[in-house]
């Protein structure tokens with residue numbers, strides 16, 4: 001069931017366009033991410049849903065109700081900010097109780113709800129602390145508790161992990177996802193970090209310059225990126241230039257320096273035949289050691305650089321005048337290569353994505 | 357040779373060098389604050405002798421006993437405290453909305469223009485500004501003419517040469533200080549605080565009352581303290597706007613020193629004035645700790 005719906009939403013600031021003709025449909029209970037580079041309009045989109053920014057055109061519906069003109073306090077939406085926005089003059093308890101006080105709940109009930117919210121985020125015993133007495137991760141937990149305690153219809157998170165250090169970020173990623181799952185709340189998550197989006201999301205909308213470029217599951221976005229921009233923005237990619245030889249449905253055979261390889265087309269496009277195409281292959285999809293003779297054809301290459309990273313070894317392989325990065329698991333059954341070794345490079349037929 | 361190597365060559369560590377930088381400031385502070393105030397303090401314990409300025413070794417509490425046994429001095433002290441408190445409150449009430457508007461004006465050109473307006477009123481010397489106010493507040497001044505032509509009052513209302521006039525003068529004097537202090541603090545409050553409050557269910561008004569206003573409390577306190585200190589120590593405003601008829605402590609100090617030439621008793625009043633200000637600072641610091649979760 002569609003729960004949140006943006007219809008031809010756009011937002012102009014003066015002459016600059018922050019969001020253009022946005023159409024989004026988000027399901028109930030879904031963890032939906034808006035992913036894109038800085039300034040692409042993610043926050044503006046989120047803030048229009050929260051009611052802090054009035055859209056220039058279009059309509060936003062939540063659960064069938066048109067909320068476009070409603071003030072934030074009438075929307076029943078919880079938002080966690082990048083800086084957490086913990087009220088500095090209130091204790092942790094009063095922060096979490098804020099929304100309940102506004103809802104005029106009886107004292108006893110407030111105490112009960114705040115206590116269980118504190119327990120849920122693992123902050124029992126911190127109720128008398130002030131913001132400045134909390135670490136980044138603890139502020140995050142308080143901010144989330146303050147929002148969840150009012151049981152909003154939708155949870156919005158605007159880059160909630162970017163103020164934390166790397167280790168904390170990894171930890172909070174799974175923690176937030178687990179809480180979201182157990183509460184079952186419809187969640188929209190804004191980030192410019194592709195690994196956060198891939199790890200946590202049910203679906204991702206990739207944005208650039210105020211527009212949505214592709215919407216899909218993490219697997220779809222990673223493995224079938226709709227454009228070169230998306231491929232390069234999400235994960236690491238090898239992009240090989242070639243010429244399209246033949247197209248059969250969604251499969252395209254491509255000539256790369258005299259060797260024919262195949263790739264999947266992102267959209268059925270027979271007209272591509274005979275034209276220059278780019279073939280995308282992820283570094284970890286490429287193999288250098290023959291395990292299965294059926295994985296043909298092969299490209300011939302030479303090892304030009306070896307980067308040892310512990311759990312994986314990365315090789316830069318020269319193929320004709322092009323280069324690819326290859327990531328190989330550091331396992332005893334996979335022989336180590338040396339500089340200037342000649343190797344055969346190949347991948348599963350559907351690991352290559354052909355793009356115009 | 358770079359600065360760092362020059363420092364090392366002269367046998368100073370980085371740490372010592374930093375202290376060296378503070379020396380001029382400390383010297384200035386000692387020379388122009390600690391020594392004069394110390395002398396003043398010492399002088400207040402000398403017997404009051406007309407025309408005597410230099411310190412003598414003869415120490416006595418007579419001046420303090422005189423101050424605390426004469427009701428007119430105690431009343432003056434009370435009047436000074438009352439005046440500074442009233443001015444602080446009025447200035448705060450007038451300044452807060454103005455500061456709020458300036459802080460929330462996002463357009464940089466408009467924001468700068470408003471700040472310049474505030475600063476412009478500080479450009480002129482206080483005396484000139486006070487003469488300007490006399491034109492408005494005097495018995496034949498603008499306000500009285502308007503009141504009478506509207507038939508609201510029969511005769512002129514005394515707006516000057518009384519307590520009220522001094523309050524007017526001090527508020528106008530203190531307003532820019534309060535506004536600038538508040539603008540800084542309000543601008544430093546992240547907008548996300550108010551937004552968080554709004555989406556937690558607070559109306560615009562409730563969000564202001566429960567979040568923005570308390571979050572600006574450090575500015576309210578330090579602004580009020582500043583205005584209190586400025587008002588209680590002001591001589592020129594009570595002199596001109598009160599016409600020497602509003603006897604606050606600085607007026608008494610002036611009379612003792614310049615008219616009666618009893619330097620020692622003037623010093624005593626000054627010390628007491630200083631102690632009142634210091635007490636105010638202590639009280640505000642304590643309030644500040646409580647109101648901002650220990651922030652201030």
Ligand SMILES: Nc1ncnc2c1ncn2[C@@H]1O[C@H](COP(=O)(O)OP(=O)(O)OP(=O)(O)O)[C@@H](O)[C@H]1O
Pocket residue numbers: 013016017018036037038039040041042043044045192
């Ligand atoms: N209040 C505003 N006034 C003018 N322009 C704005 C305003 N808010 C956003 N913009 C502009 O709109 C565009 C999109 O901004 P937005 O904050 O939505 O980007 P974002 O994707 O969240 O970026 P980031 O990852 O840096 O947070 C930017 O070009 C920004 O400069």
Ligand SMILES: [Mg+2]
Pocket residue numbers: 042043044
């Ligand atoms: Mg943003």
